[in-house]
Amino acid sequence: MSRTPASRRPGPAGGSGPAPYRKPVPTFWWLRRRAYLVFVLRELSGVFIAWFVVFLLLMAGAIAEGSGEYERFQDWSGQWWVVLLNVIALLFVLLHTLTWFGLAPRAMAVRLRGRRVRPGPIVATHYLLWALLTAAVAWLILKG
Amino acid sequence: MARRSPEPLLWLLFSAGGMAAALLVPILLFLFGIAFPLGWLSAPDHTHLLSVLRHPATKVILFGLCLLCLFHWAHRFRYTLYDGLQLKNLSLAISLLCYGGAVAGSVAAGVVLFRI
Amino acid sequence: MPETDRITLQVARYRPEQETEPTWQSYEVPLRKEWTVLDGLNHIKDHLDGTLSYRWSCRMGICGSCGMTVNGEPQLTCSAFLTDSAPGPVRVEPLANFPVVRDLVVELGDFMNKLTEVKPWIIRAEDKPLDEGEFLQTPEEMDAYKQYSMCINCMLCYAACPVYALDPDFVGPAAIALAQRYNLDSRDEGAADRRDVLSSAAGVWACTLVGECTTACPKGVDPAGAIQRYKLTAATRSLKDLLWPWGQR
Numbered sequence: 001m002s003r004t005p006a007s008r009r010p011g012p013a014g015g016s017g018p019a020p021y022r023k024p025v026p027t028f029w030w031l032r033r034r035a036y037l038v039f040v041l042r043e044l045s046g047v048f049i050a051w052f053v054v055f056l057l058l059m060a061g062a063i064a065e066g067s068g069e070y071e072r073f074q075d076w077s078g079q080w081w082v083v084l085l086n087v088i089a090l091l092f093v094l095l096h097t098l099t100w101f102g103l104a105p106r107a108m109a110v111r112l113r114g115r116r117v118r119p120g121p122i123v124a125t126h127y128l129l130w131a132l133l134t135a136a137v138a139w140l141i142l143k144g
Numbered sequence: 145m146a147r148r149s150p151e152p153l154l155w156l157l158f159s160a161g162g163m164a165a166a167l168l169v170p171i172l173l174f175l176f177g178i179a180f181p182l183g184w185l186s187a188p189d190h191t192h193l194l195s196v197l198r199h200p201a202t203k204v205i206l207f208g209l210c211l212l213c214l215f216h217w218a219h220r221f222r223y224t225l226y227d228g229l230q231l232k233n234l235s236l237a238i239s240l241l242c243y244g245g246a247v248a249g250s251v252a253a254g255v256v257l258f259r260i
Numbered sequence: 261m262p263e264t265d266r267i268t269l270q271v272a273r274y275r276p277e278q279e280t281e282p283t284w285q286s287y288e289v290p291l292r293k294e295w296t297v298l299d300g301l302n303h304i305k306d307h308l309d310g311t312l313s314y315r316w317s318c319r320m321g322i323c324g325s326c327g328m329t330v331n332g333e334p335q336l337t338c339s340a341f342l343t344d345s346a347p348g349p350v351r352v353e354p355l356a357n358f359p360v361v362r363d364l365v366v367e368l369g370d371f372m373n374k375l376t377e378v379k380p381w382i383i384r385a386e387d388k389p390l391d392e393g394e395f396l397q398t399p400e401e402m403d404a405y406k407q408y409s410m411c412i413n414c415m416l417c418y419a420a421c422p423v424y425a426l427d428p429d430f431v432g433p434a435a436i437a438l439a440q441r442y443n444l445d446s447r448d449e450g451a452a453d454r455r456d457v458l459s460s461a462a463g464v465w466a467c468t469l470v471g472e473c474t475t476a477c478p479k480g481v482d483p484a485g486a487i488q489r490y491k492l493t494a495a496t497r498s499l500k501d502l503l504w505p506w507g508q509r
Contacts, residue, residue, distance in 0.1 A: 018277060020276075020366075021274050021276070027229075027230065033332075036422060036472070039471075045220075046216060046220030046221050046224070047221060050214060050217035052177075052213065053209075055177060057253055057256045060257060063190065064259065067190040074187060078182075083177070086177030086178055089173060089177065090178060094170060096165060103488070106484060107159075107488035108489075134171040137172065138171055138175065140196060142175075142185065142188065152465075152494050153499065155465065156498075156499060227426055
């Protein structure tokens, strides 16, 4: 190795010896590895979460306008392309939920009575909370 | 310490949004986006939904969900554009688009939800 | 011992005085049950081609100097067995995301600078004289950081990290994990000294939690977890500063 002070990014002019070779990053680097592809898909779930907000607000607006507008919303949301979009969105949201719960124990170092809680129980708590909230929301909407 | 980077607070909003979305969005999207339109379950009638939406707790929860989800989207989308498409040199424009979009969307959510 | 089985090693060569980008060269080496990729490279160096350059030292996963890309994965070549790649060929490239100096040797300067930036040593507000004895620590206190202290600076995590590939300014997995190793040490008082580097834009906030650093780590350090935990610490702190600006610094 050259004895010149190591620059942060050795370029063609840095150092005394010949230029080190820097491999360029391909534009679609995330297609080259399964883990990278899953990562990009996980990040793209954010787009579908934003779509859900739009869908929810359209529905809430329609309900506020009256029953006629609510029926028009129901007709619109029954079209094949809206349902298809929502099916894709749900798959992405589920990917988000599963990866989110899976990564949760990484960020939290929970201690109980001086002992570090293992990742398993932390993940299980998340799933339990998810089940409870899902049941509560479904009950609230379907009871009428 | 005079360092005032918005990054930690944006990350907190992102994280809270990620948690809220993971817990609440699947069931809501499944019911209203798939199960009711396809007739798997009979859709609730208008009066029931209106009474649920008029409850102040529902308004606050839904507004919080919308706001956090939008900031969650903004954060992830910003980094996806940075890394996935290697557009970090456009970072100012991208930040404006993402967080500006989240603020605008949250205002819209507030207007829609609190006028009901 | 009769040598019946052989395996081909496709090795990336880069000799800056004669080529502008790496080329491939194939060598055939004996395939033995107990041989690793590093043993294959040593066989090449000793018997086939003395011009091949690469780094190695301990052959037992301690020194962290033989990290390379084996069949596309960042690995310690001393723990990647040839039989796992049989029937071959085995592709051996230098560690990804670092400038290549020659053949399989990469430039370490960037990582070494980052390592010193995060001050990975015990910092005390006031030094304690030697005759006052050692700093005591309970097993629980040691447990808080022990995992992060296993890092051998092999840089496999940098090779696995797409954020570092795209932005070489990113402080990176191992340096942040080592900073946490000292931040979480009960004897250390230097968390404030490390904060500026760790919570800068090129620090923890550049990480998007791809998680491949943890997958690549041969020592179970979990740098991705270390970064996430620091994000939570830094964010909670900022929130406190915002809501309680007149509180303790």
